[in-house]
Amino acid sequence: MAPRDPPPPTPTATPGPAEQPALPARAETVVIGGGVIGLAIAWNLARLGKSDIVILERSYLAAGASGRNGGGIRQQWSTELNIRLMQESVALVKRFTADLGINVWLRQGGYLFLARTDTERGFLEQNAALQQRCGVGTRVLTPAEANEIVPELDVSGFAAAAYNPSDGILFPWPFLWGYADGAVKLGARLHCFTDVTAIDRPPANDAAGDFTVHTSRGAIRAHRVINAAGAWSPEIARLVGVELPDRPVRHEILSTEPLKPFLRPMVSVLGTGLYFSQSMRGEIVGGVSIHGDRHTLAMGSRLKFLTTMARALCELVPQFGEVQVLRQWAGPYDVTVDGNPILGEPPGLPRFYLCCGFMGHGFMMAPVIGKYYGEWLAGGKPHEIFDKWTLARFASGQLAKETFIIG
Numbered sequence: 001m002a003p004r005d006p007p008p009p010t011p012t013a014t015p016g017p018a019e020q021p022a023l024p025a026r027a028e029t030v031v032i033g034g035g036v037i038g039l040a041i042a043w044n045l046a047r048l049g050k051s052d053i054v055i056l057e058r059s060y061l062a063a064g065a066s067g068r069n070g071g072g073i074r075q076q077w078s079t080e081l082n083i084r085l086m087q088e089s090v091a092l093v094k095r096f097t098a099d100l101g102i103n104v105w106l107r108q109g110g111y112l113f114l115a116r117t118d119t120e121r122g123f124l125e126q127n128a129a130l131q132q133r134c135g136v137g138t139r140v141l142t143p144a145e146a147n148e149i150v151p152e153l154d155v156s157g158f159a160a161a162a163y164n165p166s167d168g169i170l171f172p173w174p175f176l177w178g179y180a181d182g183a184v185k186l187g188a189r190l191h192c193f194t195d196v197t198a199i200d201r202p203p204a205n206d207a208a209g210d211f212t213v214h215t216s217r218g219a220i221r222a223h224r225v226i227n228a229a230g231a232w233s234p235e236i237a238r239l240v241g242v243e244l245p246d247r248p249v250r251h252e253i254l255s256t257e258p259l260k261p262f263l264r265p266m267v268s269v270l271g272t273g274l275y276f277s278q279s280m281r282g283e284i285v286g287g288v289s290i291h292g293d294r295h296t297l298a299m300g301s302r303l304k305f306l307t308t309m310a311r312a313l314c315e316l317v318p319q320f321g322e323v324q325v326l327r328q329w330a331g332p333y334d335v336t337v338d339g340n341p342i343l344g345e346p347p348g349l350p351r352f353y354l355c356c357g358f359m360g361h362g363f364m365m366a367p368v369i370g371k372y373y374g375e376w377l378a379g380g381k382p383h384e385i386f387d388k389w390t391l392a393r394f395a396s397g398q399l400a401k402e403t404f405i406i407g
């Protein structure tokens with residue numbers, strides 16, 4: 001009898017809380033947070049030979065924003081830096097299956113932004129011109145042209161649209177599992193259900209000394225620590241006496257019953273923050289801004305979101321009135337005042353690295369941020385993002401605001 005084929009690779013099966021291996025005494029790099037950002041950095045560091053990494057995740061993989069998002073990836077931004085970074089990120093996503101051996105169900109159906117007012121039309125025109133100069137194929141459309149792309153939209157009351165066909169969506173979980181599996185295969189150690197509770201700075205008399213990271217499952221020493229705890233990053237930073245300005249904001253999202261495929265792009269309405277796409281399984285997945293929310297790490301679902309979202313969806317696509325909502329959930333946006341993340345070492349605390357404040361776009365940025373963080377920490381030249389997106393910029397007031405934000 002012919003030998004059986006080996007089983008196909010499966011995503012990292014996260015052992016339960018009682019089955020976690022003992023923590024090692026020391027690692028060169030400890031990453032706090034098993035979301036897409038921490039895992040992307042870990043994989044990139046490991047592939048560059050720096051695989052003495054321990055990733056500490058308080059819960060299961062994908063427990064935070066990374067397991068709760070809309071999976072959108074776009075190159076329509078208002079600053080050249082973000083446009084160029086996202087062009088590179090999309091290119092990396094297209095290579096993801098080849099690099100990491102898992103299908104992330106990437107579908108480049110475009111992003112279609114709709115503008116109601118002349119001011120919003122001007123915003124789209126100005127940004128489309130910048131995006132085109134960077135090589136992105138964004139076109140500004142009339143409402144009738146937008147209707148050619150999505151005939152089901154009721155475009156009455158809209159002034160214009162912007163469409164880039166190479167934006168798209170992917171399925172969040174395999175993306176996360178791909179990075180986790182890839183990092184573990186290269187030697188990184190992943191410890192879930194391991195809550196970081198305290199961090200000792202290196203001894204004052206030993207500049208090259210280790211941090212000690214205390215967890216619910218023991219302590220581990222580390223040459224460097226990366227705070228990739230997303231909306232929880234201010235809590236982690238406070239453990240070493242650093243105050244971060246990013247704040248958590250609940251963002252809700254829902255999914256409908258599956259429909260016959262009809263919708264190619266992610267559709268988003270400027271002003272209301274409405275966005276929705278159709279997943280590869282046919283569900284409509286999307287969210288809308290609920291204004292006036294206070295900062296919170298609460299992740300419960302609210303009727304207020306369901307009604308606001310249902311109204312916004314049915315107004316734009318009247319046929320959605322017939323569609324059943326199957327589930328709703330929420331996750332934390334990790335919000336900064338200028339819409340950009342916080343990277344690098346805080347003043348006076350070398351080897352403690354920040355990688356947080358990714359708003360509602362950390363998922364799409366993870367490939368390129370992970371790449372540049374990995375290259376820098378493996379000894380390469382730091383990319384300009386590490387000069388621009390420092391913690392110190394908030395005190396100096398030197399903020400280059402990103403205004404193309406959904407939600």
Ligand SMILES: Cc1cc2nc3c(=O)[nH]c(=O)nc-3n(C[C@H](O)[C@H](O)[C@H](O)COP(=O)(O)OP(=O)(O)OC[C@H]3O[C@@H](n4cnc5c(N)ncnc54)[C@H](O)[C@@H]3O)c2cc1C
Pocket residue numbers: 032033034035036037038056057058059060062063064065066067068069070071072073194195196197228229230231232236251252253287330331332333355356358359360361362363364365
């Ligand atoms: C509803 C919603 C829709 C979104 N849609 C999109 C989208 O379409 N496209 C896009 O690019 N982005 C989107 N985002 C944003 C994106 O999901 C985030 O920017 C990204 O996932 C952030 O990743 P992260 O690794 O920084 O954080 P997280 O995924 O939140 O990971 C942080 C991890 O740290 C862990 N942690 C916290 N405290 C501790 C501790 N003390 N010890 C150990 N571990 C700890 C948490 O459990 C968590 O798993 C959306 C977000 C939400 C909520």
